[in-house]
Amino acid sequence: MEAIRKMFPDAQDSVTVDLPPSFRHRLIEVVVMPIDAAPANSTQAAGSAWPAGLFEKIAGAWHGEPLVRAPQGTADVRTPLD
Secondary structure, three states, X not given: OOOOOOOOXXXXXXXXXXXXHHHOOOOOOOOOOOOOOOOOOOOEOOOOOOEOXXXXXXXXXXXXXXXXXXXXXXXXXXXXXX
């Protein structure tokens, strides 16, 4: 497998990776992932795609008509597994 590995000690909003001629005009996959721990001042909860404190901030914030769950009907009868 041919691969490119380029490290950015202090990545900014955008980075550039030059592709070798053998990669051009081909289906490629680009994978970007951090290899260090998130900074202590990160606004994102560890292991989460949601900003830290988001759910505490929005929980109970709905001010419209009460939300009502429609009847769900009855569950299908299924053959038991052996």
